[in-house]
Amino acid sequence: MVKSLPTDVQVAIVGGGIVGCATAYHLAKAGWSVALFERKKLTSGTTWHAAGLVSETQGVPVMSALAKYGLDLMECLEDETGQNTGFKRNGSMTVALTDDRMAELRRKVDYAHGCGLRAEEISLREAQDRWPLLSVDGAKGAFWFPGDGYTNPIDTTMALAKGARQNGAQIFEDTKVDRLVIENSRAVGVETGQGLVRAEHVVNATGMWAREFGLSHGVQIPLHYTNHYYVVTDPIEGVTGDLPILRVMDEYAYYKEDAGKLLIGCSEPNATPWLPEKGLPESFEFDELPCDEEHLYPILEAAMERVPALAESGIRKFFNGPECFAPDAKHYLGPITDVKGLWVAAGFNSTGIQNGPGAGKALAEWIMAGNMTVDLTDVDARRIVPGLNARSYTATKAAETLSHAYAMHWPYLRKSEARGLRRTPYYGHLKAAGAQFGSANGWERPLYFGREMTDGFGREAWFDDWKGEHEALRNDLGLIDLTFGRYVLDGADAEAQLQRICGANMAVAPGALVYTHMFNAEGGIETDVTIARLSPTRYMVMASAGAEPQCESWLKTQLEGTGVSVVNVTSSEATLAIMGPRSRDFLQALTGEDLSNDAFPFGTWQNLHLGHSPVRAQRITYVGELGWELHVPSEFAQQVFEAIMEADPPPRLCGGMAVDSCRIEKGFRHWGHDIGPFDSPVDSGLTFACDFDTDFNGKAAIERRREEGAKGRLLLFKLSDPEALVFGKEPILRDDEIVGRLTSASYGWSQGAAVGMGYVTRPSGTALRDLASAEYQIMVEGKAITARASLRPLYDPDNSRMRG
Numbered sequence: 182m183v184k185s186l187p188t189d190v191q192v193a194i195v196g197g198g199i200v201g202c203a204t205a206y207h208l209a210k211a212g213w214s215v216a217l218f219e220r221k222k223l224t225s226g227t228t229w230h231a232a233g234l235v236s237e238t239q240g241v242p243v244m245s246a247l248a249k250y251g252l253d254l255m256e257c258l259e260d261e262t263g264q265n266t267g268f269k270r271n272g273s274m275t276v277a278l279t280d281d282r283m284a285e286l287r288r289k290v291d292y293a294h295g296c297g298l299r300a301e302e303i304s305l306r307e308a309q310d311r312w313p314l315l316s317v318d319g320a321k322g323a324f325w326f327p328g329d330g331y332t333n334p335i336d337t338t339m340a341l342a343k344g345a346r347q348n349g350a351q352i353f354e355d356t357k358v359d360r361l362v363i364e365n366s367r368a369v370g371v372e373t374g375q376g377l378v379r380a381e382h383v384v385n386a387t388g389m390w391a392r393e394f395g396l397s398h399g400v401q402i403p404l405h406y407t408n409h410y411y412v413v414t415d416p417i418e419g420v421t422g423d424l425p426i427l428r429v430m431d432e433y434a435y436y437k438e439d440a441g442k443l444l445i446g447c448s449e450p451n452a453t454p455w456l457p458e459k460g461l462p463e464s465f466e467f468d469e470l471p472c473d474e475e476h477l478y479p480i481l482e483a484a485m486e487r488v489p490a491l492a493e494s495g496i497r498k499f500f501n502g503p504e505c506f507a508p509d510a511k512h513y514l515g516p517i518t519d520v521k522g523l524w525v526a527a528g529f530n531s532t533g534i535q536n537g538p539g540a541g542k543a544l545a546e547w548i549m550a551g552n553m554t555v556d557l558t559d560v561d562a563r564r565i566v567p568g569l570n571a572r573s574y575t576a577t578k579a580a581e582t583l584s585h586a587y588a589m590h591w592p593y594l595r596k597s598e599a600r601g602l603r604r605t606p607y608y609g610h611l612k613a614a615g616a617q618f619g620s621a622n623g624w625e626r627p628l629y630f631g632r633e634m635t636d637g638f639g640r641e642a643w644f645d646d647w648k649g650e651h652e653a654l655r656n657d658l659g660l661i662d663l664t665f666g667r668y669v670l671d672g673a674d675a676e677a678q679l680q681r682i683c684g685a686n687m688a689v690a691p692g693a694l695v696y697t698h699m700f701n702a703e704g705g706i707e708t709d710v711t712i713a714r715l716s717p718t719r720y721m722v723m724a725s726a727g728a729e730p731q732c733e734s735w736l737k738t739q740l741e742g743t744g745v746s747v748v749n750v751t752s753s754e755a756t757l758a759i760m761g762p763r764s765r766d767f768l769q770a771l772t773g774e775d776l777s778n779d780a781f782p783f784g785t786w787q788n789l790h791l792g793h794s795p796v797r798a799q800r801i802t803y804v805g806e807l808g809w810e811l812h813v814p815s816e817f818a819q820q821v822f823e824a825i826m827e828a829d830p831p832p833r834l835c836g837g838m839a840v841d842s843c844r845i846e847k848g849f850r851h852w853g854h855d856i857g858p859f860d861s862p863v864d865s866g867l868t869f870a871c872d873f874d875t876d877f878n879g880k881a882a883i884e885r886r887r888e889e890g891a892k893g894r895l896l897l898f899k900l901s902d903p904e905a906l907v908f909g910k911e912p913i914l915r916d917d918e919i920v921g922r923l924t925s926a927s928y929g930w931s932q933g934a935a936v937g938m939g940y941v942t943r944p945s946g947t948a949l950r951d952l953a954s955a956e957y958q959i960m961v962e963g964k965a966i967t968a969r970a971s972l973r974p975l976y977d978p979d980n981s982r983m984r985g
Contacts, residue, residue: 298328302323761807
């Protein structure tokens with residue numbers, strides 16, 4: 182008997198994999214009306230063939246908390262629903278074969294402890310005790326993560342679906358959604374072969390179909406599918422149900438018990454995309470892909486050395502199935518900016534089983550509350566750059582993402598595939614000058630200039646190049662390509678609307694620059710921007726390249742219907758920052774203008790000419806030195822660069838490494854690392870940028886926070902050991918207890934030691950000066966390194982240099 186469709190629901194979910202079912206489960210448990218539509222059978226896309234490995238420790242703390250929630254849920258779903266999940270919390274063990282991998286895993290253990298998770302380094306003898314079939318030949322050490330395990334993907338998904346049904350959700354299999362119904366830029370339902378179902382919200386949880394399904398409605402969701410291999414052996418004596426997961430990442434393999442057999446999975450370094458000629462087959466359901474057995478031979482040969490019993494065992498099954506990967510190795514979760522009421526949960530990079538339940542919970546809460554309930558900035562779908570969605574690009578990046586899964590996770594890792602898409606006008610000049618480029622949102626960004634970048638957890642030869650650039654900015658003169666996101670806001674009501682959404686006073690005269698934030702209702706920081714008032718009705722909003730799409734999304738949603746237009750003009754201008762003690766004299770010589778404090782105060786802008794070209798010079802700094810940003814129309818940009826570099830002597834070219842080390846010494850926060858939607862300016866020390874005489878969004882929450890006293894505070898840290906290096910996320914200890922973690926870190930060349938910043942808990946009644954004067958340590962590869970804390974910048978705390 183065919184079930185009839187409902188006429189309307191609160192949420193329609195398209196896709197019946199683990200993520201769609203988890204979202205339905207959490208919405209239904211909260212009492213919301215839900216209908217889920219699956220084109221074939223539940224789990225029939227990529228969920229069914231997943232290996233089912235589930236781990237607590239994920240890339241950022243919030244994702245770790247959600248993963249742990251998911252594992253805890255799997256542990257109790259059977260009791261709740263009566264459906265077995267196949268979940269076993271047998272733990273996982275990783276064996277390291279190199280000193281570098283040992284360093285990486287020691288740092289991972291530190292990070293896990295900072296997230297409140299169990300992890301430890303164990304001896305090789307203990308590793309063999311836990312995994313008796315293991316050979317430790319060539320191994321350096323092993324690490325134990327007792328909270329991990331594995332589950333049966335189909336059974337777990339069915340348990341979530343059953344729990345959703347028990348709470349009123351309706352699930353329709355063999356019901357393809359032909360199209361979204363979009364009216365006035367709002368998703369209002371779905372059209373199926375059986376009719377229309379209207380909905381207040383629609384969730385695209387279609388997995389590897391998400392990109393094409395999005396494109397059919399004008400929505401960009403960059404992802405692609407790869408070949409993903411594993412093999413299953415014949416039964417092996419000694420392979421028992423209590424074996425933990427074993428990973429040997431240096432050999433690109435993991436091992437999981439499977440009914441007395443071993444499932445050996447491959448995260449091979451030469452992964453390949455699946456490229457069906459005519460797109461995904463309409464008939465795809467529980468399908469396998471052709472298996473290139475030779476592709477696996479190098480990994481299997483190493484596996485037979487690592488687990489000698491394999492040499493006597495046959496291979497029962499060679500398997501290849503598609504897995505879906507996003508270009509930046511992070512899944513998409515959240516709203517689609519240009520289609521209200523449309524949400525996405527896709528691109529889980531072969532981690533959908535371990536992350537699906539937590540993602541479903543987080544997305545359900547976001548839909549119901551209308552805002553994030555936990556900080557999902559790292560995976561926020563609003564980070565999508567629409568232009569980065571060519572099939573050739575997504576396929577190349579998907580294969581690269583899989584190839585890096587078990588590769589070394591270096592602190593300054595640069596991915597090499599599909600590079601050079603977004604280039605500032607200076608790219609050619611900078612490349613010729615020896616720039617070593619990184620990438621942010623597709624933009625090529627110089628990290629430093631000089632020797633080829635090498636990887637490591639210690640000091641590399643190119644650190645001297647970085648040091649030279651840092652010292653040029655501090656003591657002489659540096660030139661930085663600082664091109665970033667920018668938006669023109671225009672309209673008669675522009676000032677009033679910016680007064681509403683910005684914490685600072687925006688009723689300033691044309692020619693003023695304002696550093697400000699935009700807040701959500703709870704006083705969390707949604708954007709960190711500099712705004713130039715161009716005219717009585719026009720403002721230029723400037724955000725970092727890494728936050729460009731999120732800032733645009735916030736501006737559009739907050740200003741919708743106000744009569745104030747938002748236009749992304751990032752491509753129309755390029756920016757050169759000229760910074761350092763010599764910057765005033767240098768620019769005066771090139772422009773012929775008076776750049777003294779009286780003629781050109783800090784926090785203002787002027788239109789000038791440099792050479793023959795117009796520039797908008799803004800006196801502001803992100804490195805803490807005297808300097809100007811030169812905003813140049815793109816067609817004039819190369820001439821301005823050439824005029825600057827023809828000066829005698831020219832400035833030293835500097836990259837993002839030096840900018841970061843300078844800004845952390847100076848205590849300048851970075852959105853997405855040090856501040857975000859769940860950080861109050863009270864906790865982050867940024868209330869100086871708020872004008873409490875104006876009435877701005879989030880003001881009441883910030884004032885409450887200030888009156889009650891923050892429970893945490895962002896502090897700056899300088900390590901006592903000049904040789905220790907920190908890269909961010911390291912735990913902060915006080916009285917031998919973890920009280921926070923570093924949000925940003927670098928080497929402070931002006932300080933002669935590593936520096937960082939991070940939030941620490943603030944005991945009730947503790948004065949800020951007492952909080953900063955306490956004794957702290959930072960965990961670095963299992964060692965507690967003493968660190969001095971400060972509320973004020975470590976460098977030039979009185980701001981005399983940048984205002985001089």
